[in-house]
Amino acid sequence: MKPKSIRPVSAFDADRILAEIVKWVGFETPSDRPDLIDALLDHVEGLFDGLPVERRRIPASEGRGGQLVLRYDPARSNAEPLLFMGHIDTVWAAGTLAERPVRRDGDKVFGPGIFDMKAGSCLATLTLLDLAREGIAPPRPVVVFLNSDEEIGSHVSRGTIETLGREAAMIMVPEPSFEAVGTVITARKGWGNFTLKATGVSAHAGGSLHEGRSAIREIARHVIEIEAMTESEPHATFNVGTIAGGTRPNVVPAEALAEVDMRVDNMDEAKRLEAAILARRPFDPDVKLEVTGGINRPPFVRSSEVARLYEATRGLADRLGLPLGETQRGGVSDGNIVAALGKPVLDGLGCSGAGAHALHEHILYSTIAPRAALMYAMATDEAYAAQF
Ligand SMILES: [Zn+2]
Incomplete structure (x- = not known):
């Protein structure tokens, strides 16, 4: 042949x-x-x-x-x-x-x-x-x-x-x-995805608001900070694509979560930013924050x-x-x-x-x-x- x-x-x-x-x-x-x-x-x-x-x-x-x-x-x-x-x-x-x-x-x-x-x-x-x-x-x-x-x-x-x-x-x-x-x-670009899950304390929004610890408030603060990283990080962009949480308007929400999509153009930055997201700590010491996920596909x-x-x-x-x-x-x-x-x-x-x-x-x-x-x-x- x-x-x-x-x-x-x-x-x-x-x-x-x-x-x-x-x-x-x-x-x-x-x-x-x-x-x-x-x-x-x-x-x-x-x-x-x-x-x-x-x-x-x-x-x-x-x-x-x-x-x-x-x-x-x-x-x-x-x-x-x-x-x-x-x-x-x-x-x-x-x-x-x-x-x-x-x-x-x-x-x-x-x-x-x-x-x-x-x-x-x-x-x-x-x-x-x-x-x-x-x-x-x-x-x-x-x-x-x-x-x-x-x-x-x-x-x-x-x-x-x-x-x-x-x-x-x-x-x-x-x-x-x-x-x-x-x-x-x-x-x-490389792609990473993360889930942030906050667990607070529920309470009656009228009778005992101050006993509650809002998971939504916690997640919201992370959302703002993470999305701001698109401006401060020259090699990466961030999008919080979903949020969920709470049960009713009159209940302090005990649970909330957000899903983050990250795009990065080089591996060193991808690793550094992955570590930074996974290391996030709660703003409110009475709220538990769990962060999972990581780089899915390298740049x-x-x-x-x-x-x-x-x-x-x-x-x-x-x-x-x-x-x-x-x-x-x-x-x-x-x-x-x-x-x-x-x-x-x-x-x-x-x-x-x-x-x-x-x-x-x-x-x-x-x-x-x-x-x-x-x-x-x-x-x-x-x-x-x-x-x-
Ligand atoms: Zn395809």
């Missing part, structure tokens, strides 16, 4: 690819429904029946769906693979599709989970499928990993992500590319390895006639986990579009074939693979 030269964008049939993407969207896959996730994974596995692709299914556990590792190494080279890593879970509950079926309006194709990130995960899978069907010998083994708990923190899949990441020569994350067409993501820093992969990919895209730009995002992905291993990682390789986690979620049809061509070139080009 001999490797093929670069395959042009015009050789990719966007309609055929879209038909498969629409099938994937047709399997609703909220992170908390292992049964539904398994149904999509069964479908994906079935695409490879009779082909020389190793399929390793990691079964559902801890109430989370299964995961799938597809590996194509016809030469049995055992070289470090090129890893495509995507998720198939979405933030949409079962039944959403009935309310908002897939529809196309000009270049926009709408559908729950299509942009984040069924289109990208499907494109990576179809790249592997094309290689296997055509009997192409890629310069490196190609691995596709599909996980199913990314939207809820990748707690179950994390070990597999790290193992596959360590083994790989280069890692491609086909998360959505945002509004700017032709961009990839070379940095993401994805544009390291020299990331920059090198970006430059090499820009050269490859150039040969396809595709301009390639780079962008940095506040939102996290599993790319954060593997970038922290010091690996060359490129993220945002999926279709352009908008509306992740939103009602207007859509991809741009015109970006399907260019991204398919780029992924195919990444997997097959000898000169590109030789650089890593």
Whole structure:
């Protein structure tokens, strides 16, 4: 078998690819429904029946769906693979599709989970499928990993992500590319989340107010201080996204809690700020304060390895006639986990579009074939693979 030269964008049939993407969207896959996730994974596995692709299914556990590792190494080279890593879970509950079926309006194709990130995960899978069907010998083994708990923190899949990441020569994350067409993501902030829980003393608001110790008042003071850190900390932002507490207006509240979302652009600061939040003490000595949580995904820093992969990919895209730009995002992905291993990682390789986690979620049809061509070139080009 001999490797093929670069395959042009015009050789990719966007309609055929879209038909498969629409099938994937047709399997609703909220992170908390292992049964539904398994149904999509069964479908994906079935695409490879009779082909020389190793399929390793990691079964559902801890109430989370299964995961799938597809590996194509016809030469049995055992070289470090090129890893495509995507998720198939979405933030949409079962039944959403009935309310908002897939529809196309000009270049926009709408559908729950299509942009984040069924289109990208499907494109990576179809790249592997094309290689296997055509009997192409890629310069490196190609691995596709599909996980199913990314939207809820990748707690179950994390070990597999790290193992596959360590083994790989280069890692491609086909998360959505945002509004700017032709961009990839070379940095993401890290993400931490915390819960502050205050326990005070309840009392009658009329008869014995002073015997009470308000948990809401305690939490409120922390909320103000933590949110002010967005101004005082140059490398981080903070959002208190939820608060809860109290029972009735005439009762001094004994319980209250707040959930904090933290975004940080480098690991030293992430660790320092994590320690600072966890070390918070109550303002009122009669109120108990418990702080839990921490860094969930480390910052994805544009390291020299990331920059090198970006430059090499820009050269490859150039040969396809595709301009390639780079962008940095506040939102996290599993790319954060593997970038922290010091690996060359490129993220945002999926279709352009908008509306992740939103009602207007859509991809741009015109970006399907260019991204398919780029992924195919990444997997097959000898000169590109030789650089890593
Ligand atoms: Zn995503």
